[in-house]
Amino acid sequence: MEPWMIVLVVIVLAVIGGLWFVVRGRGGSQAPPEVSAHKPTAADDILPAPPAEQEEAGTHDVASPTATLERPESIPGRMQRLRSRLAGSGGFGRAVLSVLSRGDLSEADWEEIEDTLLTSDLGIEVTTALMDELRTQARVLSTCDPQAIRDVLRAQLLTLVDPTMDRSLSLERPAPAEGWDETKGAPAAAVLMVGVNGTGKTTTCGKLARVLLAQDRTVVMGAADTFRAAAAEQLTTWGRRVGVEVVRGQKEGADPASVAYDAAGEAARTGVDVVLVDTAGRLQNKAGLMDELGKIKRVMDKIAPVGEVLLVLDATTGQNGMRQAQVFSEAVGITGIVLTKMDGTAKGGIVVTVQKELGVPVKLVGLGEGADDLAPFDPEGFVDALLS
Ligand SMILES: Nc1nc2c(ncn2[C@@H]2O[C@H](COP(=O)(O)OP(=O)(O)O)[C@@H](O)[C@H]2O)c(=O)[nH]1
Ligand SMILES: [Mg+2]
Numbered sequence: 001m002e003p004w005m006i007v008l009v010v011i012v013l014a015v016i017g018g019l020w021f022v023v024r025g026r027g028g029s030q031a032p033p034e035v036s037a038h039k040p041t042a043a044d045d046i047l048p049a050p051p052a053e054q055e056e057a058g059t060h061d062v063a064s065p066t067a068t069l070e071r072p073e074s075i076p077g078r079m080q081r082l083r084s085r086l087a088g089s090g091g092f093g094r095a096v097l098s099v100l101s102r103g104d105l106s107e108a109d110w111e112e113i114e115d116t117l118l119t120s121d122l123g124i125e126v127t128t129a130l131m132d133e134l135r136t137q138a139r140v141l142s143t144c145d146p147q148a149i150r151d152v153l154r155a156q157l158l159t160l161v162d163p164t165m166d167r168s169l170s171l172e173r174p175a176p177a178e179g180w181d182e183t184k185g186a187p188a189a190a191v192l193m194v195g196v197n198g199t200g201k202t203t204t205c206g207k208l209a210r211v212l213l214a215q216d217r218t219v220v221m222g223a224a225d226t227f228r229a230a231a232a233e234q235l236t237t238w239g240r241r242v243g244v245e246v247v248r249g250q251k252e253g254a255d256p257a258s259v260a261y262d263a264a265g266e267a268a269r270t271g272v273d274v275v276l277v278d279t280a281g282r283l284q285n286k287a288g289l290m291d292e293l294g295k296i297k298r299v300m301d302k303i304a305p306v307g308e309v310l311l312v313l314d315a316t317t318g319q320n321g322m323r324q325a326q327v328f329s330e331a332v333g334i335t336g337i338v339l340t341k342m343d344g345t346a347k348g349g350i351v352v353t354v355q356k357e358l359g360v361p362v363k364l365v366g367l368g369e370g371a372d373d374l375a376p377f378d379p380e381g382f383v384d385a386l387l388s
Pocket of ligand 2: 201202203225231278279
C-alpha cells in the first residue's frame with residue numbers, strides 16, 4: 001500500500017470515530033438522569049411546583065454521576081416512614097392518651113400527664129395551658145370513651161402545632177437585584193442553611209438537593225463552611241452522591257461570603273433553579289456570627305434576594321438547642337426550621353416550642369442519615385404519629 005493510502009485510511013477512521021463519540025456524548029447527556037424520573041403526586045405540593053420551562057442545565061460534568069443514581073423515595077413514602085418512626089419511638093401523645101382513657105382521673109393521673117408533657121419538650125407554659133384545656137374537656141365530656149378523648153387530645157395538639165402556617169419552601173426564581181448584570185444569567189432561588197455545628201446542615205443540604213432533583217429542579221451547592229477543609233469535602237461527597245455540582249473555596253479558610261457569592265453566580269451562569277449554600281456553625285460569639293452570616297446573605301442578595309434561610313436544629317438537644325436557635329434567629333432572619341434527628345427522639349414537643357419561640361414554621365424534618373431521610377413537615381401526620 002502507498003503511504004498516502006495509509007494516511008487516507010487513518011483520516012477516514014478518525015473522522016468516523018469522532019462522529020461516533022459526538023453522537024454518543026450528546027445522547028448520554030440528553031438522556032434524563034434517573035433522579036428526574038419521579039412522577040409528582042398530590043403530596044409533592046408541599047413544595048411549590050417546579051418552574052414550567054426546564055433549562056438545559058443539570059448536565060454539568062460534575063453532575064454526570066446521576067446516571068448511576070438510584071431513584072429517590074417518593075414524598076408520601078417519606079412521610080409514611082416519618083409516621084412509623086415517630087410512632088415507634090413512643091410519642092408522648094400515646095402515653096398521655098393511655099392515662100386519659102382510664103376515665104375518672106385521680107390527681108395522681110393528672111400529675112402523670114403533666115410529667116409526660118413536661119419531659120416531651122413542650123415547655124412549662126404550653127404544658128400548663130394544655131393541662132387546663134384537657135381538665136376542662138374531661139369535665140365537659142364526662143366520658144371515658146377512648147375515641148372521644150383521643151379526638152380532644154388530637155385537636156389540642158394540632159392547634160399547638162398550627163396547621164395554618166405556610167410550610168412551603170420559597171423556591172420561585174427571584175427577580176435579579178438592582179444592578180445585576182443580566183448577561184451573567186438569571187439568578188436562581190437561594191436557600192441558606194444555618195445552625196450550630198453538628199446539627200445536620202451539610203447532610204440536610206445533600207438530602208434537600210436530592211428532593212429538589214426528584215422534582216425535576218436543577219441545583220448547585222455552595223460550600224461556604226470554609227472553616228474546616230473536611231466540611232467542603234463532606235458537601236462535595238454529597239454532591240457526587242446526589243449528582244449536583246458543588247462550588248467551593250480554593251483553600252481552607254477562604255472567605256465564606258465569597259464562596260457563597262461564587263455559588264450563586266455559578267447557579268445564575270448555568271441557569272439552574274436553586275442554589276443551596278451550606279455555612280459554618282461556629283458559635284464563638286454572637287457578634288462574629290452575625291458578622292459572618294450577615295455578610296454571606298448580603299453578598300448573595302447582590303445577585304438576588306435570598307428566599308429561604310433555614311435554621312437547622314437537632315431535635316434531640318431540646319431546650320439547650322433552643323437557646324442556640326435564638327442566637328441564630330437574631331443574627332440572620334430565619335424563614336423556616338429544619339428539625340433533624342427526629343428518628344432519635346420521642347420528644348416531639350420541640351416542634352411546638354421552637355415554632356412558638358422563633359415565630360417561624362418547621363418546614364422539613366430529618367429522619368436519619370440516609371439520602372432519602374428528609375421529609376416535608378406535615379402537622380396532621382405528625383400529630384397522628386404521636387397518638388398512634
Ligand atoms: N440520626 C440522624 N442523624 C443525622 C440526621 N441529620 C444529620 N445527621 C447526622 O448528624 C451528624 C452531623 O451532621 P452534619 O450534616 O455534618 O452537621 P453540620 O455540622 O451541621 O453540617 C452526621 O453524622 C449526620 O449523619 C438525622 O436526621 N438523623
Ligand atoms: Mg457541616
